[in-house]
Structures are given as C-alpha cells and as structure tokens.
Amino acid sequence: MNTFLEKEISELKDTHLYRRLKTLKKIDGVRAVFEGREVLLFCGNDYLGLSRDPRVIDAAVTTAQTHGVGSGAARLISGSTDWHARLEEEIARFKGTAAALLYSSGYLANLGILTALAGKGDVIVMDKLCHASAIDAARLSQATVRVFPHKNYRRCDEILQRNKGARTILVSDSVFSMDGDVADLEELVRLKGKHDGLLVIDDAHGIGVLGSRGRGAAEDSNLTSRIDVTMGTLSKSIGCLGGFAAGSAAMIDYLINFSRPFIFDTSLPPLLCAAASRALELVDQEPEIRMRLWKNIHKVHAGLKKAGYSLAPASSPIIPIVVGGEESALALAEALLREGILVPAVRYPTVPKGKARLRLTVSAAHQDRDIEYVIKALFRVKKHFFSDKIDPLNPFVEETVQ
Numbered sequence: 362m363n364t365f366l367e368k369e370i371s372e373l374k375d376t377h378l379y380r381r382l383k384t385l386k387k388i389d390g391v392r393a394v395f396e397g398r399e400v401l402l403f404c405g406n407d408y409l410g411l412s413r414d415p416r417v418i419d420a421a422v423t424t425a426q427t428h429g430v431g432s433g434a435a436r437l438i439s440g441s442t443d444w445h446a447r448l449e450e451e452i453a454r455f456k457g458t459a460a461a462l463l464y465s466s467g468y469l470a471n472l473g474i475l476t477a478l479a480g481k482g483d484v485i486v487m488d489k490l491c492h493a494s495a496i497d498a499a500r501l502s503q504a505t506v507r508v509f510p511h512k513n514y515r516r517c518d519e520i521l522q523r524n525k526g527a528r529t530i531l532v533s534d535s536v537f538s539m540d541g542d543v544a545d546l547e548e549l550v551r552l553k554g555k556h557d558g559l560l561v562i563d564d565a566h567g568i569g570v571l572g573s574r575g576r577g578a579a580e581d582s583n584l585t586s587r588i589d590v591t592m593g594t595l596s597k598s599i600g601c602l603g604g605f606a607a608g609s610a611a612m613i614d615y616l617i618n619f620s621r622p623f624i625f626d627t628s629l630p631p632l633l634c635a636a637a638s639r640a641l642e643l644v645d646q647e648p649e650i651r652m653r654l655w656k657n658i659h660k661v662h663a664g665l666k667k668a669g670y671s672l673a674p675a676s677s678p679i680i681p682i683v684v685g686g687e688e689s690a691l692a693l694a695e696a697l698l699r700e701g702i703l704v705p706a707v708r709y710p711t712v713p714k715g716k717a718r719l720r721l722t723v724s725a726a727h728q729d730r731d732i733e734y735v736i737k738a739l740f741r742v743k744k745h746f747f748s749d750k751i752d753p754l755n756p757f758v759e760e761t762v763q
C-alpha cells in the first residue's frame with residue numbers, strides 16, 4: 362500500500378502538482394503571518410470582509426452562550442433550532458424565493474440538491490467549468506452527465522435537444538470560481554424552458570456581490586422565479602460557513618425528504634446561523650461595503666491592465682492571471698510571496714492542465730495602499746514570467762517604477 366501511495370505522490374511532485382498544507386497565523390482581515398512571514402492576502406473569498414466584522418462576531422459569541430457550540434444532531438433528529446429557521450427565512454427573503462434549506466457547506470448543498478433531483482435515466486447537462494462539488498454531485502447522482510463547452514449555449518441546446526424525452530437538469534455556476542466570469546442566466550432560463558427541464562444555478566460567488574442590492578446574479582434580471590433551485594454558500598461574501606438551496610416551498614419540502622447530505626448530516630451550529638443572519642442583514646443595510654468592493658475590483662483591474670496584464674473584463678472579485686505551465690504558476694506565486702503577497706497558484710485538477718494561474722481575489726477590506734502594493738509587485742515580477750515585453754512608454758512605468 363505504502364509503495365502505491367509513495368508512487369502517486371512522487372508522480373505529483375514530478376509534474377508540479379503536489380500540494381501540502383501551509384498554515385496562516387495572526388489573521389487580521391487581509392493581513393496574516395504565513396510561514397513566518399507577514400503577508401497581504403489577495404486569495405480568499407471573504408469579499409466583503411464580513412468574517413471579521415465585530416457585529417457578525419458578536420452574533421456568533423452571543424449565540425454560543427445561549428445555544429452552545431455544536432448543534433448535537435441532524436435537523437430531523439434534534440438539531441433544528443430557532444436560529445436555523447430564522448436563517449432560512451432570511452435567506453428566502455434575501456433571494457426572493459418561497460423557502461430555503463441549509464446545508465453544512467456549499468459542497469454538501471450541491472451534493473444534496475443534484476443527488477435528490479437526478480437519478481438513473483435522468484440527464485444532467487452542465488457547463489464544463491462548473492465547480493467540483495457540482496461535478497462530484499452529478500457523478501454521484503448516477504444520472505447520465507453531459508458537459509457543454511464553457512458558456513457555449515448553442516452546444517448546450519444541441520445536447521438538450523438530443524436528450525429530449527429524458528428528465529433533464531441543467532446546471533451552471535453564476536460566477537465561475539476560477540475564471541471569475543458570469544454565466545448568461547437569461548439564455549440558461551430560455552433553454553430550460555424550451556426543453557422543459559429543471560435549472561440549478563450555483564450562486565456561490567454571486568451572493569453579496571452581484572445585483573443592485575447584492576442578492577446575487579439573478580437579482581436585476583428578475584429571473585429568480587424561473588430558476589428551480591438557486592444554490593449558494595455562506596462561506597464566501599457572507600463570511601461564515603454553510604450552504605443553502607433556495608426555491609419553491611414544494612422544492613424545499615422535497616429536499617428535506619430526499620436529500621441525503623441534509624438528512625444524514627449534523628446541522629450547522631446555531632452560532633454560525635446567527636452570524637450568517639447578521640451578515641445578510643449587513644449586506645442589506647450597508648450597501649457601501651459592496652460599493653467599496655466594486656471600487657477595489659475596478660482599481661485592481663485597471664492597475665493590472667496598465668501594468669501590461671491582459672485580463673478579461675472585470676465581472677466579479679475573482680481575477681485570474683493565467684500563466685499556463687504548473688511550474689511557472691508556482692514560481693510566480695513564490696515570487697509574489699517574496700514580495701509579501703499571498704496569491705496561491707491554482708493548478709490541475711482545479712483548472713485544466715496547462716491553464717495554471719494565480720487566482721487573485723479582491724475584498725472590500727483591502728485599502729488603497731494594499732491595492733497599489735499588489736499592482737506594483739505584479740508589475741515587478743511580470744517580466745520574469747510572461748514573454749511579452751513591457752512597453753517602455755507605458756505610463757505605468759513612469760508612475761510607479763523607480
């Protein structure tokens with residue numbers, strides 16, 4: 362057995378795909394100590410900085426005192442508290458659906474939704490760049506899985522057409538977690554209607570970020586009621602932990618009864634439900650936090666473009682800097698670490714082989730000086746990793762390089 366394990370690990374090392382855990386200490390918003398070095402974080406998903414908000418922390422602490430730390434059981438046994446019900450009501454209100462159901466994580470939410478909705482004989486049609494949790498869920502469901510090229514809705518249409526007669530479940534992320542781009546929800550809704558399927562949208566990175574009130578990718582187009590299940594997480598912009606399904610009362614009733622990762626999993630601690638409830642209230646009450654996030658996103662984007670990086674338009678806090686080779690991506694991340702910035706390299710299987718990248722993420726908690734610092738650092742390291750030469754007439758050179 363050991364020989365097998367060692368051989369597999371050694372292959373990973375040879376191909377620059379080996380991973381090991383590294384520990385962060387003294388985390389203070391977007392600053393931390395990493396492997397003994399003070400670093401600026403441009404890598405998390407706490408887009409609004411709510412995980413450190415004193416009001417969110419206070420809600421967790423107060424509820425720990427009244428409800429304890431753990432929930433002690435699955436919801437259908439004795440682990441369903443007033444805080445679970447309150448948070449579900451809050452999520453349903455926030456997302457504009459009749460009901461919502463909590464899971465212990467976003468990963469489990471995807472697993473729970475897709476395995477309950479699809480089985481043998483059904484067809485799951487999904488975008489190639491859907492999150493791993495949706496891919497794993499589709500596999501586990503035993504449905505036939507058909508993948509369409511990223512945002513290629515013509516191919517999606519063809520696949521749905523070819524599978525007419527079967528129960529089809531169309532699945533897409535709203536914001537793609539490693540590319541930061543946004544799906545065309547209108548087109549997905551149209552296709553699900555045309556082929557009479559179900560539509561499941563993973564809004565993990567949309568909630569708190571997109572929409573005029575931060576309610577997610579479907580908010581401004583009024584498409585929520587045409588999406589059968591919106592999945593989301595409380596672990597990213599909401600700053601806590603947990604996942605949810607939001608949909609009709611009948612859908613949520615069905616999931617309560619058929620979704621195994623809900624039925625057989627100990628429920629979220631009430632302290633986290635209270636914290637997430639408070640965080641959702643803050644998204645509503647303080648839109649200026651989201652405005653600051655978007656201001657920061659546009660600043661980082663504009664700065665990196667000026668520094669010579671070619672980027673897709675800014676549509677979320679996720680800014681991928683695609684390097685290509687796994688070894689180069691690791692070296693670029695290492696070079697940034699030497700500059701005191703933590704942006705890990707993302708490699709296969711998180712992204713396709715040969716498309717390794719830095720996944721830079723922006724938070725409302727970043728200050729102007731943090732943003733200026735990361736842009737300058739990326740400018741300094743650029744020439745070692747990208748073949749195209751920096752234009753000496755680029756105004757950025759005069760402004761920032763001494």
Ligand SMILES: Cc1ncc(COP(=O)(O)O)c(C=O)c1O
Pocket residue numbers: 466467468469471492494534536537538563565566594595596603604
């Ligand atoms: C698009 C997407 N869906 C689902 C998940 C899983 O959510 P969680 O981290 O809350 O388990 C993630 C997390 O990385 C994600 O990016």
